[in-house]
Amino acid sequence: MDYSQQGKILGMSKIPSAEDQLEFLTKIQRLFNESDFSSTYKYALLISLADLVIELGKDDDSELELTNRQIAERFIELYWQQSSPYKTSKAIDSGVLYQNHGTQAAIIRAIQAFRDENSFNSPNAAKHSKEYKKLVTAVAGTVAKQPINYLQNVGGGALPFLYERNTSSITLKIGVAYCLRRFQPLVQQLARSRWTDYIKKNAKNMPILGEKDDLNSFLFETSRKTLALVCKELKVLYGCKCFYCNKATTELEVDHFIPFSLYPRDLMHNFVLACPSCNRSKSDSLAARIHLDKWTKSVKKNDEAVKQIGEVIGIATNLETSLSIAQWSYGTASGGHANGWVKTGQYGGLKK
Numbered sequence: 001m002d003y004s005q006q007g008k009i010l011g012m013s014k015i016p017s018a019e020d021q022l023e024f025l026t027k028i029q030r031l032f033n034e035s036d037f038s039s040t041y042k043y044a045l046l047i048s049l050a051d052l053v054i055e056l057g058k059d060d061d062s063e064l065e066l067t068n069r070q071i072a073e074r075f076i077e078l079y080w081q082q083s084s085p086y087k088t089s090k091a092i093d094s095g096v097l098y099q100n101h102g103t104q105a106a107i108i109r110a111i112q113a114f115r116d117e118n119s120f121n122s123p124n125a126a127k128h129s130k131e132y133k134k135l136v137t138a139v140a141g142t143v144a145k146q147p148i149n150y151l152q153n154v155g156g157g158a159l160p161f162l163y164e165r166n167t168s169s170i171t172l173k174i175g176v177a178y179c180l181r182r183f184q185p186l187v188q189q190l191a192r193s194r195w196t197d198y199i200k201k202n203a204k205n206m207p208i209l210g211e212k213d214d215l216n217s218f219l220f221e222t223s224r225k226t227l228a229l230v231c232k233e234l235k236v237l238y239g240c241k242c243f244y245c246n247k248a249t250t251e252l253e254v255d256h257f258i259p260f261s262l263y264p265r266d267l268m269h270n271f272v273l274a275c276p277s278c279n280r281s282k283s284d285s286l287a288a289r290i291h292l293d294k295w296t297k298s299v300k301k302n303d304e305a306v307k308q309i310g311e312v313i314g315i316a317t318n319l320e321t322s323l324s325i326a327q328w329s330y331g332t333a334s335g336g337h338a339n340g341w342v343k344t345g346q347y348g349g350l351k352k
């Protein structure tokens with residue numbers, strides 16, 4: 001019996017069968033191992049797809065259309081920090097890291113040119129400007145011509161298992177959005193670690209990289225300086241107390257409510273203040289349901305203020321996106337019977 005019949009009989013929304021999911025993973029693995037990665041674009045495309053399905057997809061096997069512009073906006077976010085110079089004291093040179101083996105990647109050059117001509121501190125701050133829309137158009141063109149065009153060429157042949165290409169969009173095939181949502185952390189981690197390796201192995205980057213070992217955080221994380229600003233602003237908004245234990249203290253740290261290891265993209269609504277002890281203890285765990293309820297209420301109530309902080313500091317903000325990421329994280333985790341972090345040494349349910 002194929003899974004569509006199974007779904008119909010059970011009267012539930014259809015989901016891919018276990019075999020289909022395994023086949024998907026096998027193909028993803030082939031893609032990473034047998035594809036020709038002549039630049040980092042394919043990693044960026046995989047990360048973008050895995051992000052977009054969390055925000056826009058559903059927990060069934062339906063197809064999902066994503067426009068080239070939606071994908072291009074994710075590319076700009078991913079490459080924004082990477083288009084600025086990587087500086088380290090021990091290196092011979094300081095410069096923008098090479099993202100391919102020929103001349104610098106076109107998308108990096110386009111973002112650099114945009115940043116040279118405009119004074120926006122982030123894609124989020126730039127998003128309403130006419131110039132930014134032009135940048136999206138240019139990046140969408142490159143994305144369509146290159147990674148979208150070539151991603152499904154694997155091991156010298158075609159393996160078109162992810163999407164169909166349309167004029168200005170792609171359509172994720174039946175079951176693909178479901179599998180990408182289900183295996184999002186795995187796809188993200190693979191793509192990020194291969195991307196970091198690619199940059200390290202590119203001989204042209206040797207003089208820039210030096211011996212410092214913070215490449216991964218430079219490529220994918222919000223800088224400490226920016227996080228310090230977030231901390232300062234959240235203290236003004238929420239007062240100096242820990243989100244989790246309510247302890248009043250000025251020694252607060254910024255915590256990713258949905259752990260960064262689970263969803264590695266910084267969104268302003270996902271930041272809370274935690275005392276060092278709660279922060280250390282929670283670590284990469286998902287917080288228990290009581291904390292989720294508190295967080296949901298808090299971000300809805302403070303939406304405007306949080307949005308403003310994000311715009312000033314330059315961190316992406318979108319309440320709906322943050323809520324759907326939370327829903328996805330808790331849905332995935334409670335399916336796997338995981339426990340949530342309540343407080344130091346105590347774990348509890350994730351379900352309602």
Ligand SMILES: [Zn+2]
Nearest residue numbers: 242245275278
């Ligand atoms: Zn605490």
